[in-house]
Amino acid sequence: MIEFRNVSKSYDDGTLAVSDLSLIAASHEITVLVGSSGCGKTTLLRMVNRLVTPTSGQVLIDDVDVADRNPVELRRSIGYVMQNSGLLPHRTTVDNIATVPVLQGTPAREARQRAVDLMETVGLDPSMARRYPWQLSGGQQQRVGVARGLAADPNILLMDEPFGAVDPIVRADLQRELLRIQGELGKTILFVTHDIAEAITLGDKIVIVATGGRIAQQGTPEEIMADPADDFVTSFLGLDEARALHVSGRLVVDPTGRPVGRLA
Amino acid sequence: MNWILNNVSTITDATWAHVWLALPAIVLSFVVAIPVAWFASRFRRSRFTLLLVAGLIYAIPSLPLFIVLPLILGTSVRSLVNVVAALGLYGVALMVRYAADALDAVSTDALLAATAMGYGPLRRFFGVQLPLAGPALLAGLRVVAVSTVSLVPVSALLGVNSLGMLLTDGFQRGILAEVASGIGATVVVAVAVDLGLVGLGRLLMPWERAAARRDARRTTVEDEQAVAA
Ligand SMILES: Nc1ncnc2c1ncn2[C@@H]1O[C@H](COP(=O)(O)OP(=O)(O)O)[C@@H](O)[C@H]1O
Ligand SMILES: [Mg+2]
Numbered sequence: 001m002i003e004f005r006n007v008s009k010s011y012d013d014g015t016l017a018v019s020d021l022s023l024i025a026a027s028h029e030i031t032v033l034v035g036s037s038g039c040g041k042t043t044l045l046r047m048v049n050r051l052v053t054p055t056s057g058q059v060l061i062d063d064v065d066v067a068d069r070n071p072v073e074l075r076r077s078i079g080y081v082m083q084n085s086g087l088l089p090h091r092t093t094v095d096n097i098a099t100v101p102v103l104q105g106t107p108a109r110e111a112r113q114r115a116v117d118l119m120e121t122v123g124l125d126p127s128m129a130r131r132y133p134w135q136l137s138g139g140q141q142q143r144v145g146v147a148r149g150l151a152a153d154p155n156i157l158l159m160d161e162p163f164g165a166v167d168p169i170v171r172a173d174l175q176r177e178l179l180r181i182q183g184e185l186g187k188t189i190l191f192v193t194h195d196i197a198e199a200i201t202l203g204d205k206i207v208i209v210a211t212g213g214r215i216a217q218q219g220t221p222e223e224i225m226a227d228p229a230d231d232f233v234t235s236f237l238g239l240d241e242a243r244a245l246h247v248s249g250r251l252v253v254d255p256t257g258r259p260v261g262r263l264a
Numbered sequence: 265m266n267w268i269l270n271n272v273s274t275i276t277d278a279t280w281a282h283v284w285l286a287l288p289a290i291v292l293s294f295v296v297a298i299p300v301a302w303f304a305s306r307f308r309r310s311r312f313t314l315l316l317v318a319g320l321i322y323a324i325p326s327l328p329l330f331i332v333l334p335l336i337l338g339t340s341v342r343s344l345v346n347v348v349a350a351l352g353l354y355g356v357a358l359m360v361r362y363a364a365d366a367l368d369a370v371s372t373d374a375l376l377a378a379t380a381m382g383y384g385p386l387r388r389f390f391g392v393q394l395p396l397a398g399p400a401l402l403a404g405l406r407v408v409a410v411s412t413v414s415l416v417p418v419s420a421l422l423g424v425n426s427l428g429m430l431l432t433d434g435f436q437r438g439i440l441a442e443v444a445s446g447i448g449a450t451v452v453v454a455v456a457v458d459l460g461l462v463g464l465g466r467l468l469m470p471w472e473r474a475a476a477r478r479d480a481r482r483t484t485v486e487d488e489q490a491v492a493a
Pocket of ligand 1: 011012013015016017035036037038039040041042043044
């Protein structure tokens with residue numbers, strides 16, 4: 001369980017990224033932080049592995065304040081997957097995946113073997129093992145990123161817009177894979193996205209973050225869709241009148257009459 | 265030509281002496297410049313001062329430095345230590361800027377990812393930042409190497425053996441072939457050291473070799489497209 005307790009963060013230049021936010025992300029669930037760009041999602045996520053230190057408030061993992069833990073040890077115990085994969089350009093696929101186990105002292109051979117197994121878990125062909133990151137497609141790089149996040153078998157996985165930079169078809173694929181993996185592994189996942197559709201697809205819980213790092217609403221996707229808390233949430237969900245959809249024959253059309261979908 | 269044929273062993277000796285002055289100085293330049301550059305890139309406010317000092321050192325005329333340095337080091341003017349130290353000082357002065365730029369240019373994404381995975385500062389530097397700065401460091405070191413090799417002959421004016429001796433001796437005695445062989449051999453040493461560095465770079469940075477092939481291929485394809493268009 002990850003708990004944010006009255007956390008605020010103002011950066012050196014005075015930007016107030018997060019203000020007095022409290023939140024609990026339950027164990028073995030996917031909690032999605034969703035909000036528009038610049039609303040403080042990355043800042044929140046990075047408080048968990050101490051890449052960012054809150055100006056005030058605490059972040060606790062299983063009731064232990066992360067501030068009391070050694071940052072390097074803490075980070076090795078938490079998987080981190082970022083946008084544009086953040087792979088090390090000078091390491092091959094297996095070596096990238098094996099990074100954290102090797103840091104923890106696992107013998108390189110053993111770590112590589114496990115990395116190859118993990119490639120299968122995330123749906124990567126073994127022939128990619130010896131490739132460098134630039135020799136992989138964007139989607140494949142993200143799969144390596146996920147495998148790397150899982151390599152040390154952490155309880156917690158932090159994912160910062162991991163599928164933001166790939167095309168919609170690959171993204172849907174990656175989302176399906178993540179749900180399948182989560183079904184097997186049951187990690188505590190904190191997932192950041194600006195895409196409400198992605199949040200609804202993946203989230204056991206969704207937290208809608210408004211500018212300034214304030215929670216606009218939280219709950220299950222059903223709760224939020226059924227009962228948006230305010231106009232901001234309504235508009236963020238695309239449920240406002242200006243975007244209301246209608247059925248026209250077998251087509252679903254937007255208010256201007258453009259087709260946006262089809263009835264099943 | 266006759267002079268060259270009659271003095272092959274003099275030329276070889278001078279060449280080796282030249283190499284053994286240049287190589288330690290090049291290594292010294294690299295080894296000293298890296299921590300200085302790290303400091304400059306880590307503590308941004310020190311950067312300007314450090315690079316300024318480096319620039320000033322590089323501007324010191326070489327002959328006076330060769331003569332003054334022993335007073336500081338407590339060596340004799342003709343000592344090899346003195347010559348290597350002086351060459352190294354110029355090398356460091358030149359290398360620091362390249363190295364600081366190289367370290368600064370490393371992708372912040374890669375560094376952040378490394379920190380997020382639990383790299384400590386030291387490990388991150390040697391395991392991520394330094395290798396990723398490798399290609400730019402190598403480019404700088406090649407300049408330093410060639411500059412060092414061509415600075416070595418100045419030490420001949422102090423009486424230290426190197427290919428510079430062929431120049432001073434050749435001038436004094438009016439032997440054109442000796443001067444020419446001194447210049448020629450210096451160029452050969454410079455090219456050899458440069459090729460050696462390139463080879464070392466290939467060995468130490470396998471990911472770059474693959475990337476270079478990609479870039480070459482890409483350029484050819486683009487060229488072909490340009491021609492076709
Ligand atoms: N290192 C920083 N220094 C100053 N301001 C920052 C820094 N990082 C983020 N910010 C600012 O804090 C706010 C929240 O940023 P971020 O957490 O990255 O938002 P998000 O991930 O939701 O896009 C933004 O206004 C951003 O410009
Ligand atoms: Mg962000």
